[in-house]
Amino acid sequence: TLRFWVGGHNLNTTAYRWLNGNEVTEGWVDEQPDSNESGQCLLISYEGENKTSGLSVCSCNSVHGFICQLSKTPTSTTSTITGPPTADTSHGWCHSYPMLKFLIYIRL
Incomplete structure (x- = not known):
């Protein structure tokens, strides 16, 4: 089963959400x-220098x-995520490409 994460949070929250909200x-x-x-892969990118996303x-x-990756079954535990992902593969x-700056806004 493929599980794709969609990173999304806005200026008012530090929560990250799956595609289903x-x-x-x-x-x-x-x-x-x-x-x-x-x-099957969702590409999200924001390149600050060229102002393209x-x-x-x-x-x-x-x-x-x-x-x-799209998740058919979102997980649920008591731990929370409070910041954006880094280039660390454990996240x-x-x-990942260092020259890209990711700034993602998703309406859920």
Whole structure:
């Protein structure tokens, strides 16, 4: 089962949410999706220098980095996430590029 995290919080909260709106409380999944699963990866990026941003579905073996997986079953525990993910792979980044600044706003 692929679980893609969608990182989202706005200026009024530090909560991160899944696509269905449930809060992410257990942490980010750091599994590498099967590269044969085309069209399953959600790419979210904001590149400050060029002022470009994007949200798109791409092939999991795309050359672009992606930071999330769609979750069919969101997790629930008492722990909370209070900050954005870093390039640390333990926080679920399958790929990260230092030159990209990620600033993501998602209406839930």
